[in-house]
Amino acid sequence: MKRLLYLLSTTIGRKLIVALTGIVLILFVVGHISGNLTIYIGQSALNNYAHFLQTSPMLWVMRLSMLAIVMLHVALGVAVTQENSLARPESCHAGQSWYLHVYQRRMIISGLVLLAFIAVHVAHLTLGAGIGEVFRLKDASGHVDVYSRVVTTFQNAWIAWAYIAAMMFLAIHLKHTVRAVFQTLGFSRESYFEFLEFLSWMVTLAVVGGFISIPLSVQLGWLALL
Amino acid sequence: MNLVLRIWRQASAEVEGRFEDYPVSGISTDYSFLEVLDRINEDLVSQNQEPVAYEMDCREGICGSCSLMINGTPHGPRPATTTCQLYMRHFHDGQTITVEPWLSRATPVIKDLVVDRSALDRIMQSAGYISVHTGEAPDANTIPVSKSRADKAFVAASCIGCGACIAACPNASAMLFVAAKVTHLSLLPQGEPERSHRVRAMVVAMDREGFGNCSNHYECAKACPKSIPVSLIARLNREFQHAGLLGHEYGGPIHHAAHEE
Numbered sequence A: 001m002k003r004l005l006y007l008l009s010t011t012i013g014r015k016l017i018v019a020l021t022g023i024v025l026i027l028f029v030v031g032h033i034s035g036n037l038t039i040y041i042g043q044s045a046l047n048n049y050a051h052f053l054q055t056s057p058m059l060w061v062m063r064l065s066m067l068a069i070v071m072l073h074v075a076l077g078v079a080v081t082q083e084n085s086l087a088r089p090e091s092c093h094a095g096q097s098w099y100l101h102v103y104q105r106r107m108i109i110s111g112l113v114l115l116a117f118i119a120v121h122v123a124h125l126t127l128g129a130g131i132g133e134v135f136r137l138k139d140a141s142g143h144v145d146v147y148s149r150v151v152t153t154f155q156n157a158w159i160a161w162a163y164i165a166a167m168m169f170l171a172i173h174l175k176h177t178v179r180a181v182f183q184t185l186g187f188s189r190e191s192y193f194e195f196l197e198f199l200s201w202m203v204t205l206a207v208v209g210g211f212i213s214i215p216l217s218v219q220l221g222w223l224a225l226l
Numbered sequence B: 001m002n003l004v005l006r007i008w009r010q011a012s013a014e015v016e017g018r019f020e021d022y023p024v025s026g027i028s029t030d031y032s033f034l035e036v037l038d039r040i041n042e043d044l045v046s047q048n049q050e051p052v053a054y055e056m057d058c059r060e061g062i063c064g065s066c067s068l069m070i071n072g073t074p075h076g077p078r079p080a081t082t083t084c085q086l087y088m089r090h091f092h093d094g095q096t097i098t099v100e101p102w103l104s105r106a107t108p109v110i111k112d113l114v115v116d117r118s119a120l121d122r123i124m125q126s127a128g129y130i131s132v133h134t135g136e137a138p139d140a141n142t143i144p145v146s147k148s149r150a151d152k153a154f155v156a157a158s159c160i161g162c163g164a165c166i167a168a169c170p171n172a173s174a175m176l177f178v179a180a181k182v183t184h185l186s187l188l189p190q191g192e193p194e195r196s197h198r199v200r201a202m203v204v205a206m207d208r209e210g211f212g213n214c215s216n217h218y219e220c221a222k223a224c225p226k227s228i229p230v231s232l233i234a235r236l237n238r239e240f241q242h243a244g245l246l247g248h249e250y251g252g253p254i255h256h257a258a259h260e261e
């Protein structure tokens, strides 16, 4: 406890916790897209996968821990960002362009957009806000019909493109952080840099590409109601 | 060369500053950047005006005094170069060059281009040393140090404490500087006994001064005149996590009953 409090009292310790919770979030999005891709196998594959998650005895443990982790990540991410901007009050000096200024703040910008996205996304596809009847559909084997839920939703072009836009901010966040966590956790050497750069591009393209592909496929008519 | 230097003038910390343009002509491409400032100051003095205050000492890239933000980059556009070793051949005739002080909350302006970098000294005073009795220098090579360690420690030890890393960082973080100092001593046997205490004390001192934290933008290493590698920040994180979680300072003294008659 004393050690934890000590860590939290230093800037490096607070950032360490942002990075540790961030790793869980990275693993979460990797797992999330792996599961979602079952939509390409077919309706029953996705619904079975969803059924497996929803009936897991760990469901609420997982949901509540994810909530706690997101809250910790956001609270400390915001705190660290505030401390950092306090340390540099005259943020824009003569040689610096405004877009560099925005670029250097891309973590908090993409983070806050993601926070809004997570809230909307959970309310929308998990809790069924604004979905109506489709939310209660069951498929042939009596499982909740997540497939129809997703496809119906993304047939609305506004929603599809809003999801795709939100994923651009996930891309910004991931591209920076997949590489950065290695440095923050102290696991980095000069000779790893190229590999870590490559890894962060690969993870970002795979995760974000996967997420975007679903609304896009619905819009292009490749995924349709059966 | 004919140039215009757009220089930040601020009479003291209490008053507002502003840019002023100073045209200079007949500059040789072999002038160093500081020599151009000297020319401007000679002109100003001859006209009975206040010369531009700026810091310098060695003029050979080893003391870390010179500290100018040149066109938005600490120490100017050349990699691995201090301001005093930046030559005018790297600029072109007719150029307007902006010169600013290195500002951050922890390094406030004193006058014109001079900022107060004593925060860095206080970080060093907190634990950037080894505790040994001074006296006669010990014989060389009595403490074995492997070549590869010595080389790595030397890279870190080449930090001249100029503060360019802080000026370059969007968070005004001093972590590259602290990383260099912590690495240099923690890699050597002489630094080993105080290793855990050192990193903790220096990080606490760095926070106390109001420097920011690393967000992994890596601007620091690009600006560093001594090319301190940014991977040393990973090493600082590692040292700190190790000391913070496993350091022997926790738990107080072991209970140790004394002999009684």
Ligand code: HEM
Binding pocket: A015, A018, A019, A021, A022, A023, A025, A026, A029, A073, A074, A077, A078, A080, A081, A084, A107, A108, A110, A111, A112, A114, A115, A173, A176, A177, A178, A180, A181, A182, A184, B214, B215, B216
């Ligand atoms: C799926 C979602 C998310 C993932 C995978 C993720 C991942 C990460 C990781 C791994 C880091 C550490 C980077 C480092 O070590 O430098 C990080 C930093 C950060 N995250 Fe997130 N994050 C997510 C959501 C959020 C949200 C919702 C916010 C809301 C504010 C946020 C704000 C931040 C900020 C501000 C930082 C940077 C802190 C700094 O300046 O160093 N993140 N994120």
Ligand code: SF4
Binding pocket: B158, B159, B160, B161, B162, B163, B164, B165, B166, B176, B177, B180, B220, B223, B224, B225, B226, B227, B228
């Ligand atoms: S790390 Fe480089 S830029 Fe920072 S103080 Fe040392 S020499 Fe200067």
Ligand code: FES
Binding pocket: B055, B056, B057, B058, B059, B060, B061, B062, B063, B064, B065, B066, B082, B083, B084, B085
């Ligand atoms: S004056 Fe000493 S390093 Fe430039």
